[in-house]
Amino acid sequence: MINKGYSFEDRIFSNDEAIYVNDESSSVFNIFRMLSGTVNIKDEYSENVSRLSKNYYSLPYEIITEDRPDIILDIFSDSSDELSLEELMNTLIKIKRNNKKFYENLESEFVNCIVANENKKYLESFIFLYRILEGMSYSVPLMYTAKSNDFNKSFSELKKFIGKGESEGEIAFFKKFISEIYKGEEFFGSTMDINIDEVEVEDLKSVYYQIYKEKIKEKNILSESEDDEIKVKFLGFYEFLVEIRNRYFHFLQGTWQKYTYK
Amino acid sequence: MNILDIEFDDVVSGLVAIGSATYSYTYEKLIPLIDTAEFQRKLQDVAFYKKLERDFVDGCVIPPITVAFVTNDVNKDSTKDNVSEYINNNINNAFVLDGIQRLNTLSRIQEKEGFDHNKKMYINYIFCESIEKLLYRMITLNNGQRPMTPRHQVEAIMRNLFDFNDIGISVVSEKDAQKGQSKTFKKADIVQAYLAFMADKAMIDNKKIISEKMDELLVKNIMSDTPSNFNVEFKTVLYAIKKFQEKDNSSKWLLLVNNLVGFSVGMRHSSDEILEQTAEQFSSRVEIFESAFKGLNTSKIKVGKIRRELSCEYFTHFNKYKDLNEDDLLECFSEFTA
Numbered sequence: 001m002i003n004k005g006y007s008f009e010d011r012i013f014s015n016d017e018a019i020y021v022n023d024e025s026s027s028v029f030n031i032f033r034m035l036s037g038t039v040n041i042k043d044e045y046s047e048n049v050s051r052l053s054k055n056y057y058s059l060p061y062e063i064i065t066e067d068r069p070d071i072i073l074d075i076f077s078d079s080s081d082e083l084s085l086e087e088l089m090n091t092l093i094k095i096k097r098n099n100k101k102f103y104e105n106l107e108s109e110f111v112n113c114i115v116a117n118e119n120k121k122y123l124e125s126f127i128f129l130y131r132i133l134e135g136m137s138y139s140v141p142l143m144y145t146a147k148s149n150d151f152n153k154s155f156s157e158l159k160k161f162i163g164k165g166e167s168e169g170e171i172a173f174f175k176k177f178i179s180e181i182y183k184g185e186e187f188f189g190s191t192m193d194i195n196i197d198e199v200e201v202e203d204l205k206s207v208y209y210q211i212y213k214e215k216i217k218e219k220n221i222l223s224e225s226e227d228d229e230i231k232v233k234f235l236g237f238y239e240f241l242v243e244i245r246n247r248y249f250h251f252l253q254g255t256w257q258k259y260t261y262k
Numbered sequence: 263m264n265i266l267d268i269e270f271d272d273v274v275s276g277l278v279a280i281g282s283a284t285y286s287y288t289y290e291k292l293i294p295l296i297d298t299a300e301f302q303r304k305l306q307d308v309a310f311y312k313k314l315e316r317d318f319v320d321g322c323v324i325p326p327i328t329v330a331f332v333t334n335d336v337n338k339d340s341t342k343d344n345v346s347e348y349i350n351n352n353i354n355n356a357f358v359l360d361g362i363q364r365l366n367t368l369s370r371i372q373e374k375e376g377f378d379h380n381k382k383m384y385i386n387y388i389f390c391e392s393i394e395k396l397l398y399r400m401i402t403l404n405n406g407q408r409p410m411t412p413r414h415q416v417e418a419i420m421r422n423l424f425d426f427n428d429i430g431i432s433v434v435s436e437k438d439a440q441k442g443q444s445k446t447f448k449k450a451d452i453v454q455a456y457l458a459f460m461a462d463k464a465m466i467d468n469k470k471i472i473s474e475k476m477d478e479l480l481v482k483n484i485m486s487d488t489p490s491n492f493n494v495e496f497k498t499v500l501y502a503i504k505k506f507q508e509k510d511n512s513s514k515w516l517l518l519v520n521n522l523v524g525f526s527v528g529m530r531h532s533s534d535e536i537l538e539q540t541a542e543q544f545s546s547r548v549e550i551f552e553s554a555f556k557g558l559n560t561s562k563i564k565v566g567k568i569r570r571e572l573s574c575e576y577f578t579h580f581n582k583y584k585d586l587n588e589d590d591l592l593e594c595f596s597e598f599t600a
Contacts, residue, residue, distance in 0.1 A: 057469075058470060058471060058472050059471045059475065060475070075469070075470075077469055083563065091561065091563060185470075186470070186479055187475075189482075190475045
């Protein structure tokens, strides 16, 4: 077995259950369980254990206070559908073998992203998040279309995702994919809220507020309270992520800069 | 401006009066009192106040605002006439304790066509000699107003305004529910149905979003509707349930929360057509619905959602579907879920 430099501890399921996470579990499960915040990740060198605490399947995220199998079941339950653990496992087991390599690559990115986030190293976390975004922005729409029941339809769907302009890259492709596929879902209509009230220094609140206001496109803001909160539309937040990333990595070159220094 | 009644508040030791005034009086006298800096600051939740603007123009009566005076001239012994006179002479020294956002909205709609400037609104006046006591009242008024969730509000309304025995259906709270009790609804299910009915939307429950966000979406949905569009009351839905639950299969069918929710939303749109049905007819429709539903290729994971959406679609456009046989209905269902 390859030494990955980290290992998982399952907080909910035990050895004999099909979605148990350990050193040999498949990457797709590992990622799934990390995002549900129900495992611990141990750094094999420093021996530090990070207890993941956020369930990202309940948007934007939910803090896990108690480890229960229901957390996992709820992810797949719609309305009051009662799903048993056994039924869930039977479904999940089928995806275990697909796209193995792809998930393996993503797994370590997710470990880095989530562990950094838990340790409040947000910049580090953001960088890995962006790598993940780039890593899946092309593959996920393809995987989705490949599962389609009707190839006729999948062709026209795929065409919708691919932009007309030549310069549009994978990131724009993924954005179109999200908006085409999920526009009817509730979460698509929800907002991501930037809570400026959490800025501890009173005088800096309006400074941060202004910065956010400048960097988020007006059309992506659903509502706002001055110096307090900005509610960003779901897909608008995606654009905002891209915007931050571009500015962070291209600080000096960009033509977007208002002021140029001579 | 008119004083309707007065009473002494022993806690802040000040006289409290309730009066009425027209919107134009309020606009002229009270809006200048608000510090302009304060006025333009922090307009909370634009969507919500847009809705309030519309309601203003449509002629709603807003909840009273509260205006305060720091004075000894009005006290325990003052009469309504004294109070009225004092307000007229000293309105420039008043300040607005509660209702700044409402006044803000009022000032924005002055020019709007159809706005009735002579409509009355109610104003609470507080006369108090101590600034600290007023501050105490202001803080108690403005804080602790964490909004009630829509679910909570529906529960409160149901507890007080619906008599299920009277309507003729049996409803129990979760803890009283016994397995296998026939024709008995769970309260939580009825609450869900009512919320969906108000939001005009079958999917109101979604574990993929935190409940706080879901509530926001729900409120947005309910607020985008105008109350004058509520042609069908939820009571009508309950009467329909009472009528149709006579048949065992219909009763069983309606007891499933996903069906109940879809049915309730559908009733908003086709109540006449649905109520025309006899219990027997309804029972056979439900049977056809079920056989068609069984023909769908649904994975366990999505079956609840699809059931809810289809029962909503079926009853919303009841006339279109009611005479179809099993096969034709299945075809419609597959198309709808594709």
